[in-house]
Amino acid sequence: MKFDKFSPVTGNDLAIVQGQSRYGVDCQDSAIDIYDLTTDEYWQDNSFPGNQLVFFDFQTGQKFEPMSRKENQFFFSVIYQSGYFYFLHAQLDQDQLTLFKYLPGQESEIIHQMSLTGLHTLNLSLVNDQAHVWIASFNDDIDFYHPQKFSVVNEPDQSLLFIDDNKLYFEQDSDFYSDNEYEHIPDRIIIKDFDDHVLSNIQGNIILLSNGKWQKVDGNFAGELGPLTGQTRYWACISDYMKFEDFRDDYWQTRIYPGNYLIFL
DSSP: OOOOOOBSOOOOOOEEOTTOSSEEEEESOTTSOHHHHHHOHHHHHSOOOOOOEEEEETTTOBEEOSSOOOTTEEEEEEEEETTEEEEEEEEGGGTEEEEEEEOTTSOOEEEEEEESTTOOOTTOEEEEESSOEEEEEESSEEEEEESSOEEEEOOTTEEEEEEETTEEEEEEOOEEEOSSSOEEEOOEEEEEOTTSOEEEEEESEEEEOTTSOEEEEOSOBSSOOEEOTTOSSOEEEEBSSOOGGGGGSGGGGSSOOOOOOEEEO
């Protein structure tokens, strides 16, 4: 078998950033995060060797690096929106956080710069918005820093998907209970305003397709819905959170399982 290969061949662990399928991305040293680098005493006294952000073009096999590696530099949180990649870059020795806009093969563009001091860096990351790219941290609250500042409660069973038209779109995770009878609680979409008021609460899921569009789908999904390896047109998932080995439990020896289903989108 003849294998296509990247030029040059590297040991990068590539991931597909949702919203596109052409580029694989590796943000090295992912075992360390920005919270470690800004709070751990070790990194207050020692230089960080720097990590590197790498893009690979699956169509041409080319490798792209927005910037060369240097000491105390840390790349993290890559998202794709409206034809461009966005990522965060921390220059630790300068107390500087920068939001960059990037397309492989072009120069990186600075969108916003701010000081790291004063930010809650736990789960500091980017959030999609068709009009903007938001910088936020996720702890007991979700603290937004750019393009404007405000906070909402970070509910433990909800995940922020994106922002659109000054509304926050959350997905509320399913749960099921089996004290007496099996019951599955469907996923829900929670829409809030910037004052943390719930505007809408509807059943379903929202997924980001490889064409950059958000799609609402109905059904209960076990794990993340995503394209099967080898193609990008169809997304597939098996409904329900049950695993085959769970049916060996005594609970299911005296009950009928209601069934699941295979979904293609």
